[in-house]
Amino acid sequence: MEEINNIEVTPCTESDYLKPLRVHYNQNGTKKSWDFMRTHDSVSVLIFNTSSHCFVLVKQFRPAVFMCEWERNKTQPPQSAEKPEEGASEAAAPAAEPQEGQSAAEGESSSSPWPPAAAGVTYELCAGLVDKPNLSLEEIARQEVLEECGYDVPVAKLKRITSYRSGVGVTGAKQTMFYAEVSDDNCVSAGGGEPGEGELIEVVKVPLHEAMTFAYDERIPKTMGVIFSFIWFHNNMSPKYKISTNV
């Protein structure tokens, strides 16, 4: 699907996106410090299309996931590569020290070749950062559904599922998850994100009857939000929509 090449990793002394900070504090009288990063809160949206009885997800190449896969494969013996169904035999791969200035072309037969681009592609809920001070969470969620997936859905149709903390060790941001029912009539564009902002998002549909199998298939790289929201739907919407329960 994606073609990824000319990969090169460099140290990053000054980033507009990742700004480590250090907080010093006393906890019950003991002096401590912790390195963290400030980040925005976020929203995510489980979209269900009632015309096609499909969930609408986004799929995109995630450089951080790609690098993580490369790291893991590099330190894993080839014969134990990714056999999720055999949990006990999966080698626990350590993250190695940062490699500075690494460079290799995809498929190059070096000692640690780059994985296929697909290794960095993940299925995710439609989501976005809470970075617009004057908009409610619902309005931000609505904009993301429109920009990423092409559905124009009224704010009033966004149902709040719940909220939780993410990345508690590093960012501690709050994520709020919504549910949006859409129909083909709400579809006003192809979605795909903002190409001007470098977004290359593919909109994908997961049929309702395949949802639970999809959720637990570890060969399909996805976020916990996808798994949780599919199960939430299964538990809360199944009286309304028939869903396969053979999992």
Add this chain to the structure above:
Amino acid sequence: MEEINNIEVTPCTESDYLKPLRVHYNQNGTKKSWDFMRTHDSVSVLIFNTSSHCFVLVKQFRPAVFMCEWERNKTQPPQSAEKPEEGASEAAAPAAEPQEGQSAAEGESSSSPWPPAAAGVTYELCAGLVDKPNLSLEEIARQEVLEECGYDVPVAKLKRITSYRSGVGVTGAKQTMFYAEVSDDNCVSAGGGEPGEGELIEVVKVPLHEAMTFAYDERIPKTMGVIFSFIWFHNNMSPKYKISTNV
């Protein structure tokens, strides 16, 4: 519970824990770059105590969460502070630019007072980093259950629930979730983590019949792993253990 004071935030030019890297690549012919951080994969464990019919969670002060709450409160008008049940009225707070050299004591009546320590305390699954090259994921999970929660559970009793990608924008690490049934007979210590490593972990029990209410109560700060795993248990273990379904 926790007493947190003498809080000071400083820039962090050199961190042993957060090392931003930049990957340059071509995606379908377009030159791109992405800032990310290398991190370890991790394991988490849903622990169910069959003697007391309770889930066993860990609770700890998370500096990153605390800072995030401070950030959000600082930019939110006081009257709209944390009303999860009124999602539509919750102001969308932006993360402001990093504040260098901020310093304030807890409760100080400055323009942006520190929140109570409780704002940084989260409920989480027992979890740990995959940073020991010679141990399987199950063995690492077993060690975490012992160190953090004080239960000595054989590796063979760890059931793999599933795996997923976390922090897809920044770290992209893989998390694998396990389920462990324990009894009071397996309890060999109080748990609480490794004080030598600065861990201050409180082991808490959530009774089975309160689990679903706990999961969806947004006033209780928690990770998505807690919510997802409680629901997974509800769906998969409820024939075995009676669980309240009035949610």
